[in-house]
Amino acid sequence: MTDIHNDKILILDFGSQYTQLIARRIRELGVYCEIWAYDNPISAIRDFAPKGLILSGGPSTVTEEHTPRPPKEVFDLGIPVLGICYGLQCMAAMLGGEVSTSDKREFGHAEVDVCEANSLIVETRQSVWMSHGDKVTELPEGFTVIGKSNNAPLCAIADESRRFYGVQFHPEVTHSEFGEQILSRFVHQICDCGRDWSASNIIQDCIESARAQVGDDHVILGLSGGVDSSVVAALLHEAIGDQLTCIFVDNGLLRKNEGDQVMETFAENMGVRVIRVDAEDRFLSELAGVNDPEAKRKIIGRVFVEIFEEESKKIDNAKWLAQGTIYPDVIESAASKTGKAQVIKSHHNVGGLPEGMELKLLEPLRELFKDEVRRIGLELGLPAKMIHRHPFPGPGLGVRILGEVKKEYADVLREADAIFMAELYATGWYEKTSQAFAVFLPVKSVGVVGDNRSYDYVIALRAVQTVDFMTATWAPIPYDILANISSRIINEVRGISRVTYDISGKPPATIEWE
Structure with a gap:
């Protein structure tokens, strides 16, 4: 049986919103990895036999009592360790350093200067993404400072002899200029992992x-x-x-x-x-x-x-x-x-x-x-x-028809949604949106069709852009495209007299209407 898990990285999760992103980035580098809770027993970690360990970020503060800690034995496994944000602070505190609450928090872009040659970060100056309120103020024994920012003079540290590294910023997010290179050096060079995950x-x-x-x-x-x-x-x-x-x-x-x-x-x-x-x-x-x-x-x-x-x-x-x-x-x-x-x-x-x-x-x-x-x-x-199609809810059109579900409503919605999708594909906007669909509103609105007055139903169009579906912004589809979609739906779908476009973000709205 093929074994493609010989070279693997273990991520211990402290609750960061970016933990899954760390794993995805590493797998994109051709290395298998898994995410475990930080409190898994050391025996399970030994059995998993990772070639490297990553301590994720998280919302806790190291300066308080009873905050999350991994088993102390993880630092005795003889494998490389990379601490990211909270993971850096946690590692520093557990190995004898000191962490304190910073007078100046850093959230967003920051500039990091590399101040000592090391195996993890080689770019002299880089723009990174920070998200922290604490900072390391005293290094553990054996560590040196390899990078500093204006508000975090110890924002990247290393113990080359034990292959322990820590960064205060988030290399996994695209906002960090050389983040991919940093993760690649850790898994490929420092941990000596191959590229078998394809x-x-x-x-x-x-x-x-x-x-x-x-x-x-x-x-x-x-x-x-x-x-x-x-x-x-x-x-x-x-x-x-x-x-x-x-x-x-x-x-x-x-x-x-x-x-x-x-x-x-x-x-x-x-x-x-x-x-x-x-x-x-x-x-x-x-x-x-x-x-x-x-x-x-x-x-x-x-x-x-x-x-x-x-x-x-x-x-x-x-x-x-x-x-x-x-x-x-x-x-x-x-x-x-x-x-x-x-x-x-x-x-x-x-x-x-x-x-x-x-x-x-x-x-x-x-x-x-x-x-x-x-x-x-x-x-x-x-x-x-x-x-590459957009997500579709398990209940299907049952939750895109507001209120009672009837065949008449489903048939109308199917036609309107098909037109919406066809126009998005034709204009290149399907690929620019993360999820798009039509919603049937069981209310009637006055309209004029030809020379006749109509009293028909309303279709709402929804299109959003998002990275993780936890938050989303409405897609800025050009007016001329929306006008054409509206015209086609009203002219081609019998029973519709009005089309609206939903410009609500998430939050406060959800992506689906029900």
Whole structure:
């Protein structure tokens, strides 16, 4: 079996908003890494056998009692350590240095001057991104100052003999001018890691792991047409062929022609065994009269699971349920002091397994970030348009129709959304936005169509730009493009008399309307 985890980095997380970004940057450098909570036992860290350790930033202050600390034995492992922001302060304090609250905090850009030759930072002067209120005021024994800024004279330190390094700034963010080079020197030169974490190696490793787990058993997968489940389907088809059956539940709340596109991609072009279940009437019947968004979500999830369970019982020798769980799901949903750990999330992508469904979980993507999932999807031959499509909520159009869900509303929304997407693609704005969609408002507005007065529904358009989806700004789509989109929707979609554009940011608004 291929082993691409020989060279690996471990990140101990102290709750920084940038921790996942550190991991992504390192993996982009071709090195496998994982994020663990800072309080994992030293025995587990030894068993993981990393070639280097990174202590992340975090919101705590070292100057207070009972703040987060890693096991003190991590500094006796004989491997390189890089402390970032809080990680630097924590390392300095634990090794005998002193940290104090700074009179002048640094948030944002700062200039760092390198003042001593070292293995980590070679650029003489660089612009970096700071975010701290504390600073190291006395070095631990064996350390020297290698970089300073106006407000943090000890903002980069090193003990070359033990290969311990610390930086007060954040090299993982794009605002830090030479951040990538710093991380590369740490993992490649100081930790001596190779570049084995690549799309082709990941695919081979996932394929061989899946074959070893499954053996001769059959696997079922709930195929939604989303990026994660699509990549799982392609990967498992490559690994186990006819031992995979995908169940595609068409709930009547998909985008225009989406069901046909899913079947064309997987069943017709790739030869994947896909069972398509037309369940529009069943979903709409269950949703009749329901206005509350959370109630709609629960109904859609419950009905999906019921149908999935009914269909899966028809498949002989089905022992495994495949899911598109990805690494952020793993590290964001565990119980620990930072909310991070190596525990799989309790909910399931199919909406929650019934107690009577005795299937083992198969999660071939659980070590991958979203951008890595996309890369291997392209490598497996999935269409770029599918791989790079915007996020689509699990309940589908059910939460983009405000209030009660009706077939009439869904049909209108599908047409309007299709026009919106077509124009964004045609003008290059689809790639410039992170998520875009149309929303159906169940209110009527007076309009004029030709010589006649109309009284029809309203469509709202939403398009945002974001890096992490935690915050977002509305996309500044040019007026002429919006005018053309509005004109097409009103002229081509019967039942719409008015189109609006949502210019709310997140916060205070959410990205989805429900």
